[in-house]
Structures are given as C-alpha cells and as structure tokens.
Amino acid sequence: MRCIVNGMLVWERPEPPERPTPAPLSRERIVRAAIRLADADGLDAVSLRKVATALEVGPMRLYGYIDGKQELLDLMVDAVHAEIRPSGDGWREVLRSLAEATRHAAHEHEWLADLLGGRPQLGPNALAGGEIVAAALGGVDVDAVMPVAGAVNAYVIGAVRREIAERRAERATGLDKKRWQALLGPYLERAFATGRYPALETVVRDAAHLNADETFRIGLDCLLDGIEARIAQ
Amino acid sequence: MRCIVNGMLVWERPEPPERPTPAPLSRERIVRAAIRLADADGLDAVSLRKVATALEVGPMRLYGYIDGKQELLDLMVDAVHAEIRPSGDGWREVLRSLAEATRHAAHEHEWLADLLGGRPQLGPNALAGGEIVAAALGGVDVDAVMPVAGAVNAYVIGAVRREIAERRAERATGLDKKRWQALLGPYLERAFATGRYPALETVVRDAAHLNADETFRIGLDCLLDGIEARIAQ
C-alpha cells in the first residue's frame, strides 16, 4: 500500500496532476490587478473572474482575501486614496490641495468617478487623508470641522463626477471634440427651437465656454470663500 | 390552402396560440415600472427582464421603446427631474430651492443617488429645471451663470451621494442606528487606538454631531455665500 497503488509500481504510475504552483496571492496583488483592469477598460471590465484570470487563479480563490466584489471596490478606492495626500500651509490651502489631488486622481483613474461618494470611506488611506485635513483645521471651532470638510468633499465628488461624465460623453460620440459638438449642438438647437428654454438658450449661446480646470476652480473658490467668511466670524 | 392546413380542417385545427393580448406599452409605462422596482428594492433590482415581467411582456419588447438599459436609466432620472422644480424669488432662493428639491427627490428615490452626476442630464425635464435656474440668474453676468449653477449642482450631487451612502451603511448594519454606532464605534475606536489619527480622533470625539439636514444646509450656505460675494463684485 505504500509503494504500490492500484497495482502499479511507481514507474508506471502517473505523476500527480501537476498542481500548477499555487500563485502567491495577497490583497494587494488582487487590488493592483483590479486597478490595472479598471484603468485600461473602465469599471465594467472589473469582474472577479477577470481579476482572477489576470492572476492565473480560480475565481473563488479571491474569496479567501475579500468577501465579495463590493469589498474589492472599496479596496480599490482606498488604494487610490493613498495617492491623495493633501498638503500646504493653513486650512484653506490644505482643503484646496485635497480637492485638486482628488480631481487629479480621478483623471488618472476615471473609474474613481463612478465610486466617489458611493460608500463611506473608512479605509486607512482615507482616514489618513482625513487626519491631515483635521489637523490643518485644528485652529478652527471643533464643531465646524466636519461640516466644512464634508462640504468641500461633497463639492469635489459632484464636480469630478460631472466632469468625467462629460468627458466620457464626448469620447463616446466620436473620438474628437468636433463630433461631440456636432451632435450635441443640433440636439440643443432643436431643443431651443421649441422656445421652451429661452433663458438657457441665451446662456449657452452668449456665455464664454470655460474649460474644465477653470470651472472646477471657480466653484471651489466660491465654496472656500464662503467657508472662510463663516469661520472668521 | 385557405381552409385546410396540414391536412386539418378548421374543426380539428387548434386555435393560434392565444396571443396574450399584447399589453399596451409606452415609454412612460416602462419608466414607471422601472421606478417602482427601483423604489422598492434599489437600483440593482431594475433589470430589463424584471421590468418586462412587471409589464407582462417579453424582455425584447422593451427594445422597441428604448435602446438599452442605459437609456432606461436616463429616462428614470429625467422622470424624477420632473419633480424637481426650483422656485422662489431671486437667484439665491432659486438655487437653494433647487438643492433642497434635489435632495428631497433623492430621499424619496434613493437610487437617484447612484445615478446623480453619472451622465450629462439633457432630458426635457432636466432642461426645464435648467431654464428656471438660468432665468433666475438672468440678472447676473452671463459668463458667471454656468459655473455658479454648476457649482451648486456639483455640491448637491456630492452631498446627496454621501448622505445616502451613509444612510444605507447604517441600514445595512442592523436596522437601527444603535447597531450602526455599535459597529462603527469599535472600528473607529481600534483605528484611533493606533494613534495614527490624533486630530481626527479629537474631532470625532469632541465635535457636536450634526444631523443630515443641518450638515447639508451649512455646506450649501457656505457655497451660496461665496457665490454671492463673487457675483456682487
């Protein structure tokens, strides 16, 4: 029974089925693979199966490290939070830096826009960012810190989502900006032709079209101005 | 060939398969059914199949009215926009009303938070809302209208998403607020115990916990204050 199995000596007995060297796995490797997929082909391209395949592993292996797809998405977001390190002197600069850094991260990882604000951010990297902000706001009334930081965060979430949504819509039309305007233009033209949106029409026609950077900064400045006025009192 | 098919006289030939009275369909009926599903069980419960089943119709019937699931979602959002009619005297009141109405709509249709800001809103109801805002901002510099309205919109999107996300997280824990704090509390406790978030810790510990209404209003007021200052100049 030790040297003979099924009546075959070792020599004729086939080797065990060549266990394919269980690929070493870790939460970090999984998240990195998922982010790579999302960066390349968008969030829809992130499926547990594709991630597992990229790591040369069966789908269910992942469940040893994460408890479902949602947790993977949470980990992805927190991983990006590691790249968002607000800095600067004084609360205003720190908040502005937080906003710009978040926007920058979303430019590099467009899928972030789909996830921003979708769940409470409690990962270590998000908390670390919160710590920096809280420290920078140390000088102001303790009761004002949360609502103020929350307001900036809210603005950033919405502004980034809008911006990315618009960028994607442009890209979906044709690949250049000309096509987009060539398609949206006529649509709005027809909408305006109904005469139901006169004020909107004059705004769209007569207003200078600001680029995304300026638009983002103007809104942010307004918010920070308002916060400053409130905090100063 | 007229009265005899397959060698069977009418008398023995079965009736045609009792076409189940093709249910009358319309984009509106489809959207209403989808919204009903989403209100009841969240956005994940909205599938073309479930919508079709609710309307007693095959899944592919829907494709005569919409071009895919994304268009259905767009229609759902625009349908809710019909309930968001900003009103009031002066641009500030109109913008505040827009914000509150959007938030209110998201309270009644939580799934709206998942969609807000996800795509450009170009439906007739969204445009109608834009028209009201544009008209209310008629007095101010034309170049300022878009960035200002956009900033408020961005804030609302982010604030609403955050609020709904938090509400859902609470609900997911146990069904009451006690459970949520009982679970989040210890988690933050342990996080704080690492000593890596001292400033955050004092804020969370010492600050008064504002309710969602107040938090939303404070951020909105800050933003509107900042806008007012910028417009006045």
Next chain:
DNA sequence: CCCTCCTTCGATACACCGTACTGATCAATA
C-alpha cells in the same frame, strides 16, 4: 506509525443579467 476526523480550499454549478440573432408574422406592393 497508520488511520480517522476535521478543516480548508477552490472548482463546479446556479440563477441571473444584457442583448445579438433569427425565425415568424404581418402589411404593403406588384
């Protein structure tokens, strides 16, 4: 030292999704 039990793990399988395809049906035309 061998056998058994228990735990751990991951492949299989399920229920469901969005929608491409295609066969059938109906209206209009020759």
Next chain:
DNA sequence: TATTGATCAGTACGGTGTATCGAAGGAGGG
C-alpha cells in the same frame, strides 16, 4: 392574390457574482 419587405419578439449566448459541495491536506488519537 402572390410576393416581398419590414417589423417584432422569443430563443439563446456569453458573461456576471457567489452558494455549494466534493476533494485534498493537516492534526490528533489508537
């Protein structure tokens, strides 16, 4: 009336997240 063309909707495909369960490996007792 016969034929053609367009229109419609059911079937089926390729994919998803994950529950389930059988097999493999380690630990403990005889």
